[in-house]
Every structure is written in C-alpha cells, then in structure tokens.
Amino acid sequence: MTDERSSNAGNGGRETNHTDDETPPARGNESSPDSTADGESDRLSIDRFHDACQQAGRPVLTADGVARALDRPQEDVSGELEELADRGAVQRLSVSNDPVVWYPSELEDLTEKERVVVFPKRREIVLDRPTQFTRAQLSQFAHLADGNGEKGYRYVVRPEDVWQAPHEDFDDLERTMRQALGQRSERLEEWVRSQWDRARQFRLYTHEDGYTVLEAQTPEVMGNVARQKLDEEHVHAPISDTEDWVREGAEAAIKRILYEAGYPVQDHRDLDSGEALDVDLEVSLRDYQQTWVDRFAEAGEGVFVGPPGSGKTVAAMGAMAEVGGETLVLVPSRDLARQWAETIEEYTSLGPHQIGQYHGGQKNVRPVTIATYQIAGMDRHRSLFDDREWGLVVFDECQHVPSDVYRRSTHLQSQHRLGLSASPIREDDRQTEIFTLVGPPIGTDWQALFEAGFVAEPELEIRYVPWGDDEQRNAYSSADGRERYRIAAENRGKIDEVRFLLREHHDAKALVFVDYLDQGRELADALDVPFLSGETPHHERRRLLEEFRRDERDLLIVSRVGDEGIDLPTADLAIVASGLGGSRRQGTQRAGRTMRPAGGALVYVLATRGTREEEFARRQLQHLGRKGMTVREQTVEREQTSDDSSETV
Structure with a gap:
C-alpha cells in the first residue's frame, strides 16, 4: 500500500516532530x-x-x-x-x-492539521486530529494507551505490538511506520527492528519422527536464553547446538517462559486439524472484522480485542469458516453456551445436529461443541476433549485464562487458538499470560469504532450521592475495612437517585447493576421489578432476558452474574448502583451493555459522597476514559420531601 503523505516530497500538510534529543527538521529560511x-x-x-x-x-x-x-x-x-x-x-x-x-x-x-509528535526514548507517539488512515497504520505496530478525541491520542509501541505486527518482513513494517508518522525516527526504528528480530529467534516444529523440537536461530541464543530458562521438565536433551528435544505436553510452558524472557516462540508444529468441517458465514463482515480474521489466518492464533458490541463473536465465526475444522468453544457459563449455540445456528450454515453443548445442563460432543471452562478442566470430562482433534479452540472472555481454574483448558491441543475479550486486563497484572497461552492481540482501537458509527459511545457520568439516612452514615464512620465499603455501596440514598434517573429517562430501557444481593432485593422491591442474580433459576433468567430483548420489559436489576456470565441484551441506560470496588474489566463490561450502533446511550455510576467509593469510581472509569469515552462528574445535592425527592446538581 502506498500513501501520498509518506512521499519524500513532504508530509501532506501535517506537522511532525521528534523529541528526546532527536534533531528536528530545519526550517528553511534562506x-x-x-x-x-x-x-x-x-x-x-x-x-x-x-x-x-x-x-x-x-x-x-x-x-x-x-x-x-x-x-x-x-x-x-x-x-x-x-x-x-x-x-x-x-x-x-x-x-x-x-x-x-x-x-x-x-x-x-x-488547529485543522494532523499533528504527530514522536518520543523515541519512551516509544510513544502523540497525535492531534489524526486521520483514520494514520490510526489504521498505527494499530499495526502500536497500542492506543489514551484515546480521548478532545485531548488527542497517545500510542505506545510495546514489544508485543511489534512481535505480532502483520508483515512479511521488516521492510514492510518500516514502510508502515513511516506512512503513519510521516517521518523517519531512527531511534524508534532501531528499537522496533531489535524486537522484530527477537520474535524470530525461537520456533517449535515437528520432527520427522513425530516429536516436538525447540530450535534457536543461533547457538548463542540457545545457550544464553533457552538453556538458562528451561530445565528437564521442559526438554529431554539437546539434539544439536541450536535444537532441543521437547517433552510432550511442555510446549505451552516453554512458550510462556520464553515469552516472559522477551522471546516469543513461533509455533510451526504440524498439529492435527481434526475432521474437515465446511462452514459458510451467512452474514457480511465489517471491514475491521475481516481485517481481524485475515490477521488471525496469517498468524494461526490470536485474541480479538474490541469493545462490547463490536461483533467479536461474529468475527470468531468468520475465523471458524477460515479454519474449516471441528471447533471447541469455551465459555464461562451455561447461559453463554446456549447463546453461542443459537448464534452459530443463526449466522452460519451449520445445523442443530452439528452443534453440541457440554455443561451441567447437557453433554453433547459434536463437530462444533460449546463447553464451560470448568467442565473442560475437570479430569473426568477432559479426556472427551483431549481425544478429539480440534481444528480450532475459541476462548471466550479469555481474560480469565491465566486463573488456576481456567488455565487447565489451555492444555487442550488444537491447530488454531482464538481468544475473545473486550478488555484483556487483569488486576493481578497477569495479562501477558493471556497472549502466551492463547495468542497475540488483534484489534481496532475503540475510538475508531465510535467515530465510524459501528459502536455507539455511551456517555459516562459519575454521580456523588449523599447518604440516605443518618443511621448508615454513623455506621460507616464507626466501621472499617470491607464492612465500610459495603455500607457505602448499599447507601439507601441510591434508591432515591435511581428513581430520579429513571424518571429523567422514562422512555429508556434500563439495567441497574448491584454487587450485593440484599441491595438488589431492596431495589427490586422499591421499584417493583425483577432482580436477576445467580439465585434466579435458569429458565426464569432466560424468560426475563427474552422479555427485555423483545421490549416487553424495560427495566431489570442485575447482580454480578450480568457482568460476563450471561449475554445481556443492550440497553439505553445503565445505572451502576454498586460494584465500584470491582475490576476495570467489570466497568468495561457494564458500560458495554449500552454499546450498539444507535446512539444516545447513558451510563450513570453512583458513588456515596465523601467515601472511598469516590476514588473507586474514578479508578474504574479511568480505563474507559483512556479508550476514548468522555467521563463526567456530578455532585448531587438532594432535599427530601414527604413523598418524593428533588435534586440539584
């Protein structure tokens, strides 16, 4: 691909700058x-x-x-x-x-020009008013760290971004960098080249006798890296100065250890692809979804990263069609397993007889099987999945994969691996394991999808709510630790605030999220609506969600079960009444319930004024602010009346 802005004739009317002691281009004034x-x-x-x-x-x-x-x-x-x-x-x-x-x-x-400033030492790129072309080029080798359109965009070039860059050789990557930046940055290009070379130092391949070999580019890198990091649990013995015989089943551990040492391993093993399976996708992919599928097909593995509503599930079905082999889909809950089965039947040429579910409710293994992580990791069930040769394993909500319970499912062997995640971050900072266990990140920055209209950007507002009564305020003052947090979360003043917001948006379909069952029941009683939680029977949960989806119901109270365990329908309005001590991923999931092509969605986060909930709210939504969403803050001043409440902000 060529672009006239990248020619030596100039930068097409945009400003480019180097910092970090690089010499700026001279301004001609002869x-x-x-x-x-x-x-x-x-x-x-x-x-x-x-x-x-x-x-x-x-x-x-x-x-x-x-x-x-x-x-x-x-x-x-x-x-x-x-x-x-x-x-x-x-x-x-x-x-x-x-x-x-x-x-x-x-x-x-x-003010109308695209401006690019490069910080080579920090490997950062800051842009003001970037074009879609520039951002598309940057996404091939850099990570969007901050994406507020009003304040500009900040990209960071991380090792893993270079390792998974979709290019045949470094010259192609270098050309993409210069097109994106409109300039040369020798220091940055030198570092990127070093990372490009690192990603090609080791590979796993299948020996003609059937066992796996770890091969290094040079004897030096084999001796100074692999043989220093690996032991007899991982390899049997050296075969040559650059090759080691790998113990069966140690491949995933080797890839993780060397990845953490800064050397991703290319997997060139001849893995069994299982029986062929013809899958036709009966829906057209958007351009960015097709790009995801193409990059996955080239790498053979990866993680689709995109906001809720961006169509990761449909893109995964595009990957299924690309692979053309029997597929195992792993999900966190049986509700998601059912929804996956229904979606595959709706959007592909596969029939019900080709799609099986394997969990506590039913146990059918078919050419496409959807199973829960827990079941797939159990010894008494795992042999069923080990014995089948899968062409593709899909890890839905793959941010869970590093956890001990879910990790066992990654030992399942398949020719291809695909993860899906709206937010592959973990509070224990083990997110790099996601990419070593499943594959490199593949995605489009959220702001680009917002601006293109594929996904609606919800308006986020933190509302600092006063105490509902003196009893709870006094209890908070005398409590400590986790109990203090719970009292603030269950502040009864939030019931009045939820009522107020529902009145203000009386035509909206709304979801109200809570972390505590007692609070959920209290809100459900006050508003006379159902409370959907883990205690709700599956058939009842399904009925309520279908009614909401068909616009027969316009309000639900939802516990943590709605964060990832079920596929909630989208809403016009989301109110987070409690849950601010949760993870950044939880904030992403809840905000995502309002993301859809139509605009106008709202997310209100309620925090008890003067408590640690204020800090939790800012911290949880800061992650979304970096992805391009606008976050507002309001302090609520409420005056109680005998039968209602009024409010000023």
Missing part, C-alpha cells in the same frame, strides 16, 4: 521575504519572531516580550510587528492583562 537587500539583519522577520517565541518558551508574546528576547528596543519592535501584521505573517489579539499579544498566523491553520 530566502525569507522578511530579509532585506541591504543586509538589515536586525529587522524583525517571521523567523526571528519564531526564535523569540522559542527562547521565551511561548507561542504568544507581547511586543515587550519580543523586544526582551531579541534584545532590541520595544518601540522598534512594535512598529515592525505592525508591518508583519499588515503582511499577514502575525496576528494581534487584545487580552485583559496586556493591551496586545502577537502570534504567528500559521497557528490558526494548525
């Missing part, structure tokens, strides 16, 4: 129109004005400031500024603290 034939070098020119701004460290200066910076009389400078203004080179602006300040006219144009 033939400045402000120079004079008789050599009046002291006379003010636009270039000398720039010099004064740089010396003062400000883009806007008074005449006195210019005179001081250039060590010239203010009277002379004032007249010459007027001349520059007449020619349009600078602009004047009256302000309250000084009669007039001056700034270059070109600053007015910069």
Whole structure:
C-alpha cells in the first residue's frame, strides 16, 4: 500500500516532530521575504519572531516580550510587528492583562492539521486530529494507551505490538511506520527492528519422527536464553547446538517462559486439524472484522480485542469458516453456551445436529461443541476433549485464562487458538499470560469504532450521592475495612437517585447493576421489578432476558452474574448502583451493555459522597476514559420531601 503523505516530497500538510534529543527538521529560511537587500539583519522577520517565541518558551508574546528576547528596543519592535501584521505573517489579539499579544498566523491553520509528535526514548507517539488512515497504520505496530478525541491520542509501541505486527518482513513494517508518522525516527526504528528480530529467534516444529523440537536461530541464543530458562521438565536433551528435544505436553510452558524472557516462540508444529468441517458465514463482515480474521489466518492464533458490541463473536465465526475444522468453544457459563449455540445456528450454515453443548445442563460432543471452562478442566470430562482433534479452540472472555481454574483448558491441543475479550486486563497484572497461552492481540482501537458509527459511545457520568439516612452514615464512620465499603455501596440514598434517573429517562430501557444481593432485593422491591442474580433459576433468567430483548420489559436489576456470565441484551441506560470496588474489566463490561450502533446511550455510576467509593469510581472509569469515552462528574445535592425527592446538581 502506498500513501501520498509518506512521499519524500513532504508530509501532506501535517506537522511532525521528534523529541528526546532527536534533531528536528530545519526550517528553511534562506530566502525569507522578511530579509532585506541591504543586509538589515536586525529587522524583525517571521523567523526571528519564531526564535523569540522559542527562547521565551511561548507561542504568544507581547511586543515587550519580543523586544526582551531579541534584545532590541520595544518601540522598534512594535512598529515592525505592525508591518508583519499588515503582511499577514502575525496576528494581534487584545487580552485583559496586556493591551496586545502577537502570534504567528500559521497557528490558526494548525488547529485543522494532523499533528504527530514522536518520543523515541519512551516509544510513544502523540497525535492531534489524526486521520483514520494514520490510526489504521498505527494499530499495526502500536497500542492506543489514551484515546480521548478532545485531548488527542497517545500510542505506545510495546514489544508485543511489534512481535505480532502483520508483515512479511521488516521492510514492510518500516514502510508502515513511516506512512503513519510521516517521518523517519531512527531511534524508534532501531528499537522496533531489535524486537522484530527477537520474535524470530525461537520456533517449535515437528520432527520427522513425530516429536516436538525447540530450535534457536543461533547457538548463542540457545545457550544464553533457552538453556538458562528451561530445565528437564521442559526438554529431554539437546539434539544439536541450536535444537532441543521437547517433552510432550511442555510446549505451552516453554512458550510462556520464553515469552516472559522477551522471546516469543513461533509455533510451526504440524498439529492435527481434526475432521474437515465446511462452514459458510451467512452474514457480511465489517471491514475491521475481516481485517481481524485475515490477521488471525496469517498468524494461526490470536485474541480479538474490541469493545462490547463490536461483533467479536461474529468475527470468531468468520475465523471458524477460515479454519474449516471441528471447533471447541469455551465459555464461562451455561447461559453463554446456549447463546453461542443459537448464534452459530443463526449466522452460519451449520445445523442443530452439528452443534453440541457440554455443561451441567447437557453433554453433547459434536463437530462444533460449546463447553464451560470448568467442565473442560475437570479430569473426568477432559479426556472427551483431549481425544478429539480440534481444528480450532475459541476462548471466550479469555481474560480469565491465566486463573488456576481456567488455565487447565489451555492444555487442550488444537491447530488454531482464538481468544475473545473486550478488555484483556487483569488486576493481578497477569495479562501477558493471556497472549502466551492463547495468542497475540488483534484489534481496532475503540475510538475508531465510535467515530465510524459501528459502536455507539455511551456517555459516562459519575454521580456523588449523599447518604440516605443518618443511621448508615454513623455506621460507616464507626466501621472499617470491607464492612465500610459495603455500607457505602448499599447507601439507601441510591434508591432515591435511581428513581430520579429513571424518571429523567422514562422512555429508556434500563439495567441497574448491584454487587450485593440484599441491595438488589431492596431495589427490586422499591421499584417493583425483577432482580436477576445467580439465585434466579435458569429458565426464569432466560424468560426475563427474552422479555427485555423483545421490549416487553424495560427495566431489570442485575447482580454480578450480568457482568460476563450471561449475554445481556443492550440497553439505553445503565445505572451502576454498586460494584465500584470491582475490576476495570467489570466497568468495561457494564458500560458495554449500552454499546450498539444507535446512539444516545447513558451510563450513570453512583458513588456515596465523601467515601472511598469516590476514588473507586474514578479508578474504574479511568480505563474507559483512556479508550476514548468522555467521563463526567456530578455532585448531587438532594432535599427530601414527604413523598418524593428533588435534586440539584
């Protein structure tokens, strides 16, 4: 792919800058129109004005400031500024603290330009007003760390981003980098090349006699890395200076250990693909979904990362069709297993006789089987899955995979592995294990999907609510630890606030989330609506969700079971009444219940004013703010009346 902005002729009207001691491109001024034939070098020119701004460290200066910076009389400078203004080179602006300040006219144009600033030492790229093309190119080798459209975008180039870059050789990656940045950054490119080389130092392959071999590029890297990190649990013995005979079943551990040492292992084993399975996708993939599938097909493994509502499940079915082999899908709960089965039947050419579910409710192993992680990890069931040769294993909600219970399911062998996650982060910082156990991240930044209209960006607002009564306030003051948090979470003042928000949005379909069963029951009684929790029988849970999905019901109270264990229908309004001590992933899941192509969705997070819930709310939603969502904060002042409540903010 080529792009006219990346040609040597220029940057297509955008600004690019290097920092971290890199030499910036020189500004040409050999033939400045402000120079004079008789050599009046002291006379003010636009270039000398720039010099004064740089010396003062400000883009806007008074005449006195210019005179001081250039060590010239203010009277002379004032007249010459007027001349520059007449020619349009600078602009004047009256302000309250000084009669007039001056700034270059070109600053007015910069507000509409794409600007790129590269920090090679920190491996960061900051953009203002980037085009979709630039962001698409950046997503191939960098991670979006902060994505608020109003404040700009900050990308970080991490080792794993380079390791999984979808390019055949480094020249292609280098070309993509220069297209994205509009410039060369030798220091950054040198580091990226080193990571590119690291990702190609080790590979696993199948020996002609059927066993697995770990091969290194050189004897030095084999001796100084692999043979220092691995022991007899992982390898039998050396075969040569660059090859070791791998113990059966140790492949996943080897990949994890070397990945953590900074050397991802390429897996070139001849894994069994199982029986062929013709799968036709009966829905068209969006462009970004097709890109995900193409990158997965090239790598043979990966994790689809995207916001709720971006269609990761449908993209996974595209991967199934690409693989064309028998597939095992692992999910956290039987409700999700049922929903997966229904979705596969709806969106693919597969019939009910080809789709099986294996969990506490039913146990059928078929060409496409959906099982729960818990069942797949149990010894008495695991042989059923081990004995079948899977072409593809899909790990839904794969952020759970590093946990001890779910990890056992990753020992299942298959030709291809695919993970799905809206937010592959963990509070125990074990998220790198997700990518070693399943595959590298593949995704599109959230803000790009918001702007393209594929996924609606919900409006997020934290509302700091007063105490509902003095009894709870006093109990909070005398409590400590976890009990203190629970009292704040169950603040009865939140019942009035939920009522208020539901009245304000009386036409909305709403979900109210709680962490505590007692609070959920109290809210359900106060609002006269059902409370959906882990105690709700499966048939009752399914009926309530179907009624909500068909618009026969417009309000549900939902416990933690709604975070990941079931596929909740989308809503116009989500109110988080408690749960602020939960994970960043939980905040993502709950906000995601309002994400859909139609706009106007709202998420309100309630925190008891003056308690640690305030801190929890900010921390939980900060992660979403970095992904491009706008987060507002409001303090509620409520006056109680005998039969209702009124509120000011």
